[in-house]
Amino acid sequence: MTAVDLPAVPRVLIAEADPWSRDLLKQVLLNVRCDARLDVCADGQQAATLLREKTYDLILADWELAGVDGLSLLRSVRQQRRSPALPFILLSSRNDSASVREALPLAPTAYLTHPLNMEGLTQRLQDLLLNEGESVYCEIPALAPGMTLPAFLERRREVCDGAPLRVDVKTAVQRSLGPEGLDLQQLEEQVRMDPQITAVLIAAANSAGYHGTPVQTLHAALNKLVPGQSMNLILGLALKHNVVLGDPGLLAYAERHWQLSEDSAEYARRLARMLELDHQRCYSACILHRLGDLALLRCLEDWRQAGGALDDEAIGEALDTFGAAYGSALRTRWRLPLELRQLIAATYSLEGGVYSREALVVNLATQMARLTEHEGLQELASSKTARLLKVGLSELTRVRKA
Numbered sequence: 466m467t468a469v470d471l472p473a474v475p476r477v478l479i480a481e482a483d484p485w486s487r488d489l490l491k492q493v494l495l496n497v498r499c500d501a502r503l504d505v506c507a508d509g510q511q512a513a514t515l516l517r518e519k520t521y522d523l524i525l526a527d528w529e530l531a532g533v534d535g536l537s538l539l540r541s542v543r544q545q546r547r548s549p550a551l552p553f554i555l556l557s558s559r560n561d562s563a564s565v566r567e568a569l570p571l572a573p574t575a576y577l578t579h580p581l582n583m584e585g586l587t588q589r590l591q592d593l594l595l596n597e598g599e600s601v602y603c604e605i606p607a608l609a610p611g612m613t614l615p616a617f618l619e620r621r622r623e624v625c626d627g628a629p630l631r632v633d634v635k636t637a638v639q640r641s642l643g644p645e646g647l648d649l650q651q652l653e654e655q656v657r658m659d660p661q662i663t664a665v666l667i668a669a670a671n672s673a674g675y676h677g678t679p680v681q682t683l684h685a686a687l688n689k690l691v692p693g694q695s696m697n698l699i700l701g702l703a704l705k706h707n708v709v710l711g712d713p714g715l716l717a718y719a720e721r722h723w724q725l726s727e728d729s730a731e732y733a734r735r736l737a738r739m740l741e742l743d744h745q746r747c748y749s750a751c752i753l754h755r756l757g758d759l760a761l762l763r764c765l766e767d768w769r770q771a772g773g774a775l776d777d778e779a780i781g782e783a784l785d786t787f788g789a790a791y792g793s794a795l796r797t798r799w800r801l802p803l804e805l806r807q808l809i810a811a812t813y814s815l816e817g818g819v820y821s822r823e824a825l826v827v828n829l830a831t832q833m834a835r836l837t838e839h840e841g842l843q844e845l846a847s848s849k850t851a852r853l854l855k856v857g858l859s860e861l862t863r864v865r866k867a
Contacts, residue, residue, distance in 0.1 A: 475522040475594050476502040480512035480538065481556070482530055485669040486579070486694075489701040490525055490556075493583065496704045497590040499603035509533030513541065521551065523593055528557035528568075539571045550574075552593050556581070580693025583700055608771045614779060618787050621764045622794050628661040628759030629766075630708045631723050634699050647692040652699075657683055658727050660756045661708075662699055663749065666690065668799035669698055679802035682745040707766045714777055715762050715769070718784070722755040722762075725834050729754065729812065733830035735864045740854065742823055750808040750827045751834075753801075757792020758784055764791075789813075815850070825854050833865065 475498060481487040484507070491505060504519070506512050509530035516524075516538070524542065526535035539553050555573040557564065568576055575589050595601070608617070637655035641648050656662045663683045670686035671679055680686050687695055702708060710716045730751035737744035761784060769775045796806050810816075811824035812831040820828075829850045836845070842865065845851060846858040 474500050474502060476519065477504070477523045477525070478512060478515055478519075478521045479503065479505045480507075480509060480524070480526040480530055480535065481505075482507050482527060483669075483672055485665070485672055485698060486527075489581075489697055492701050492704040493586055494525075494590055494594075497587060498594045498601055500601050501594070509535065509538060512538055516542065523552045523554070523590075525554045525556065528555060528559060528564075536568060536571070539568070539573055543571050554589065580691050580697055583697055605767075605770050608768075608773055612773075614768060614773060614775075614783065615786070617768055617773070618761065618764060618783060621767070622787065622791055623798070625760050625764050625791065625795070626705055627664065627763070627795060628756055629710050629719060629763045630659060630661055630702060631719075632656050632659040632662060634662070634703045638696055638699060647696055649687045649692060649695075652695070653684055653687055656699065657748075658723075658730075658752065660723075660726055660753050660759060661702060663752055664756055664795070664799060664801070665698055665702060666695060667749070667805070668801060669694070671800060671802060679804065681802050681805040681808075682749045684745050707763050707770070710762065710766050712766060712769055712775070714775070714780060715766055718780055719759060719762050722758050725831075726752050726755045729827075729831040729834035732833045732864055733827050735867050736826045736830055736854075736856070737823065739860065739864065740822065740826065740856075742826060746805070746808065747823055747826050747830070750805060750823075751812060751830055753796075753805075754792075754809050754812040754827075754831065756795060757790070758788040760795055761788050761791045820853065822854065825850050829854065829856070833861065 477494060479487060479490050479494070481490055487505060487507065491503060494501060494503070504515050506515065509526075510532035512526060512530065513533045524538070526538050528535040530538070535555055535557070539555055542551055542553055550572065552574040554575045554577060555568055556577050556579065558579045560578040565576060574593070577586060632655065634656075637652065640655055641652035643651075666683060666686040667680055670689040680689055690698075710719055730748045733747040733751045734744045737747040762780075765775060765780060765783060796809065808823060808827055811820070812827045815824065815828055829845070832845055832848070832850070833842070836842070842858055842861045846856070846861050851857070851861065
């Protein structure tokens, strides 16, 4: 496409097997053209079917698709001899010269290798989808007539994108970049208190493209993912709508939930270290245990921006009614490991008669985090959870003051 024949509203096909890479591509594209009509699929056969049924202005396809691979899709498109040629960005994990030579005769508009260069991809999309100096603004759709807040939240529960961001991701990434590239230890330190980033990286490290022992901690996720992919996923989160809450009332609720998550995670880490347990796993469970409430607050921001009325009472009622359900839906849809989900559940209550020591730790830690600074630890020290862990008042006091 050239500047004189750009479509008024482009139709774009994204074909990518990995769900988190697929979401990243979608967010980068919508950040360039928020009005684009998108078809997104996970396998080549579905992409081939869509190509027969619809006319596209741009295709982004991964070479390593199941069924019909991305190179075969490109070959099929070029055989149609469309003029001008349909823009086709071929993505691949193959960066060897033989693969490049195999693709070049089919004239891909761009051949981009994983992990993607976000700035380079953005520039490519701007060149293909925007006239020079042009930008596109998309208004937030108004609420449907008669839509109530409970009905809105029920509809959003299974499709919400998660929580708002607590961390300034661009700053976090910049602070983690050194002369030799991305410092994973520094990056972990920068983002470990952000529930959304933690959840996304753990989920991505457990996606179909990775095998082996399930990943349950941020540390393990960062070390399993390719460094560039971790950076892209984190930066991609900042492109999503409503990652920052604009309403002061919603932000105040979010601050309380963020602080509760961080306090409980820190107490769990200290307790687990004292008892020689897996402190990173306990930290992860606690930092994630308010993810549903935070995701709900983000959806309430959508409601407000779409014209819905919102006050403190409505926020509180929504959290009480939907917070737990949002958390459960996210953990299941993102396929967080069952063992981690069970540990997160233990932050709320202990069910059954046999508990792991990690479950007892996260349960006790969240109880500590809910205490006000003026409340003593005597009652908590005499609780069943503390007795099972054989943790007394002196140990709890040490954990609280550490």
